[in-house]
Amino acid sequence: MHIKTLLTRPAITTGPATPLRDAHALMRRRGIRHLPVVDTGRLVGMLAERDVERASASSVPEIARHDWAEGLAGLVVADAMARGPLALHAQTAVAEAARLARDHGVDAFPVLDDGLVVGVVTRSDLLAVLSGLLDHRHPTGLGHVLAATSLRPGAARALGEALRIAATTGAALTALHVRAAARPVPGREEQERVAIERVRRHVADEAMAILRATGRAQDVRCEVAEGPVAREIARRAEELDADLIVIGAPARRRVLGALLPTLGDRLTPLAPCPMLTIPRAGALDARG
Amino acid sequence: MRAADRMRREPVAVAAAESLGHGARVLARHRLGAVPVVRGDALVGLLDAADVARAHPSAATSLAIGEIHGRLDRVRLDRIARPDPPAVGRRTPLADAVRLMRTRRLAALPVIQGDRLVGLLTDDDLLELLAALLDGEPPPSRPRAA
Numbered sequence: 212m213h214i215k216t217l218l219t220r221p222a223i224t225t226g227p228a229t230p231l232r233d234a235h236a237l238m239r240r241r242g243i244r245h246l247p248v249v250d251t252g253r254l255v256g257m258l259a260e261r262d263v264e265r266a267s268a269s270s271v272p273e274i275a276r277h278d279w280a281e282g283l284a285g286l287v288v289a290d291a292m293a294r295g296p297l298a299l300h301a302q303t304a305v306a307e308a309a310r311l312a313r314d315h316g317v318d319a320f321p322v323l324d325d326g327l328v329v330g331v332v333t334r335s336d337l338l339a340v341l342s343g344l345l346d347h348r349h350p351t352g353l354g355h356v357l358a359a360t361s362l363r364p365g366a367a368r369a370l371g372e373a374l375r376i377a378a379t380t381g382a383a384l385t386a387l388h389v390r391a392a393a394r395p396v397p398g399r400e401e402q403e404r405v406a407i408e409r410v411r412r413h414v415a416d417e418a419m420a421i422l423r424a425t426g427r428a429q430d431v432r433c434e435v436a437e438g439p440v441a442r443e444i445a446r447r448a449e450e451l452d453a454d455l456i457v458i459g460a461p462a463r464r465r466v467l468g469a470l471l472p473t474l475g476d477r478l479t480p481l482a483p484c485p486m487l488t489i490p491r492a493g494a495l496d497a498r499g
Numbered sequence: 500m501r502a503a504d505r506m507r508r509e510p511v512a513v514a515a516a517e518s519l520g521h522g523a524r525v526l527a528r529h530r531l532g533a534v535p536v537v538r539g540d541a542l543v544g545l546l547d548a549a550d551v552a553r554a555h556p557s558a559a560t561s562l563a564i565g566e567i568h569g570r571l572d573r574v575r576l577d578r579i580a581r582p583d584p585p586a587v588g589r590r591t592p593l594a595d596a597v598r599l600m601r602t603r604r605l606a607a608l609p610v611i612q613g614d615r616l617v618g619l620l621t622d623d624d625l626l627e628l629l630a631a632l633l634d635g636e637p638p639p640s641r642p643r644a645a
Contacts, residue, residue: 212633265552271519271579274554274570306633309626316530334622335601341629342601345500345594354501449612452503452589484590 214308214322215301217340218330222322224249225258227289234288235263245319247328248292254321254328256292261318266291298323299332309337353382357453359444359474360388360414369459369489371421374431376457376487385432385451388414389443411435441474445481456486502596503589505628506610506618512537515544519554519579520571522546530623532606535616536580542609542616544580549604554579586611589618596620 225234225246234246238260248256266286297317299308301324311317312334319333358373370386377384388410396403415433422431436443448456461473475488512535513522525534526548536544554574555567586609587596600608600622610618 261549261552264549265555267553269555270550270553271570271574274567274574304633306630309630309633313623313626313630334606334626335604337629338597338601338622338625341625341632342594342597344629344632345592345597354504452501454590 212305212340213301214299214303214305214320214332215324215329217305217332217336218301218322220330222247222328222330224328225288226250227255227287227292229288230284231263231266231286231288231291232284234258235260235267238263243331245331245333246288247296247321247331248288249328252327254296254298254323256289256294257296257319257321258288258292259318262291262293296321300324301329305337305340308332312337353377353380353454355383355385355451355453356380356455356457357444357448357451358384358386358457359440359459360386360417361459363459367417367421368491369457370418372487372489373457374418374421376455377431382454383432385434385447385453386414386418387434387436387444387447389436389438389440391440392437407435407437441477441481444478445483449483454484456482456484458486458488460488460490500593501589502587502591502593502608502610502620503618505593505624506589506620507624508618510535510609510616510619512542512616513546513576514538515575515577515580517576518572519546519551519574519576520568522576522580523551523571526551532622534607535584535609535619536576537616540616541614542584542586542611544577544582545584545605545607545609546576546580548606550579550581584609587620588612593620597625600625 223237223241223243223246225237225248227248227250238244238246244260246258247254248258297311297315297320299311299320299322301322308320312320319331321328322330322332353376356373356377358370360370373384373386376382390407390410411433414435415431418431418433434447436447444456456478458474458478475486478486511525511529511531513525515536515538522534525531526546533545533547535542536546554571585599585603585605587599589610589612596608599605600620606622608620609616610620
């Protein structure tokens with residue numbers, strides 16, 4: 212991809228002896244911010260709107276007081292332009308132009324073909340290429356899935372579903388187990404740490420077992436947190452920039468239990484991203 | 500790819516109570532086109548190199564160089580920096596963030612969580628990403644804090 216493909220209009224140029232205010236008016240009229248400065252067919256400089264603003268009266272009244280009005284009126288392009296600008300050939304690769312812009316802090320390049328100025332390529336033109344590439348090559352899918360696990364039988368189903376989603380979309384997967392916060396007991400910190408590590412390993416083993424069963428290779432991070440379950444899941448999802456939270460449906464409950472809010476109920480107002488509830492095996496089978 | 504994947508974490512910022520001269524020096528030292536203006540953790544403005552250029556004395560000023568610096572150091576940033584700064588969330592698709600930078604003519608775009616500044620997208624980092632994507636290289640590693 213050459214930068215020639217980015218040139219959409221004939222070059223608009225100015226001359227070194229042009230009054231600065233005329234050059235500025237030309238920029239505004241044509242909606243551009245950079246003008247190659249050409250003297251008898253030869254590129255001698257580049258004038259940016261930024262240069263004009265810098266040379267013009269200050270926006271701060273107490274500084275503008277010292278600007279000399281007659282002096283301002285007499286300014287010409289050569290007074291404000293950058294001399295000897297870095298120019299590109301029309302056949303320069305867009306990638307090369309992007310690197311040069313970055314390495315040399317250039318906002319706009321004059322583009323030459325056979326020594327003649329044929330246009331200008333700006334950072335904005337280059338970034339337009341980037342947004343187009345991102346749309347086509349890197350559509351924003353799932354980046355990170357957070358699966359909430361518990362040690363209850365049946366919770367593995369949600370983890371298995373999360374693994375399947377992550378594997379097919381290429382998303383990263385974090386399995387999170389939240390324990391109710393244990394009251395700290397002095398002298399028992401070590402046992403507490405061991406218990407947390409045991410849970411983490413259990414979750415990891417469960418994930419590995421599911422992976423082996425499905426024959427998939429997937430990177431899974433297993434974590435244990437302590438605190439109110441819904442709040443911890445929401446907090447971690449936010450930190451991880453998760454795109455999806457996967458939780459398991461609660462076990463079948465009796466009449467009174469059904470009145471209590473479920474994890475899904477509590478998580479819904481807190482979750483920073485969409486949430487998927489995986490039904491219990493029986494529930495799904497019953498529906499066929 | 501989302502804003503969080505390409506942003507600089509713990510980005511440079513300047514306090515709203517600082518001077519324009521200080522802001523201009525931070526822009527130059529870190530080679531940034533724009534720097535977030537903060538009050539505590541909260542994003543309250545964006546100082547653009549264009550804002551500095553507009554505040555700068557004209558080419559026909561009667562001020563000497565030393566006087567110019569003195570004046571710029573006496574102008575508080577919250578008078579100059581754009582209030583209501585543009586910003587995106589961490590999960591904003593990067594393509595949308597890039598389009599916002601183009602339409603609003605931003606050299607850098609703050610990334611926020613609530614009103615807290617958590618990152619900064621810079622056009623330099625995005626140009627590097629563009630070059631890598633076009634050359635078929637893996638995207639450069641996430642930009643370091645700056």
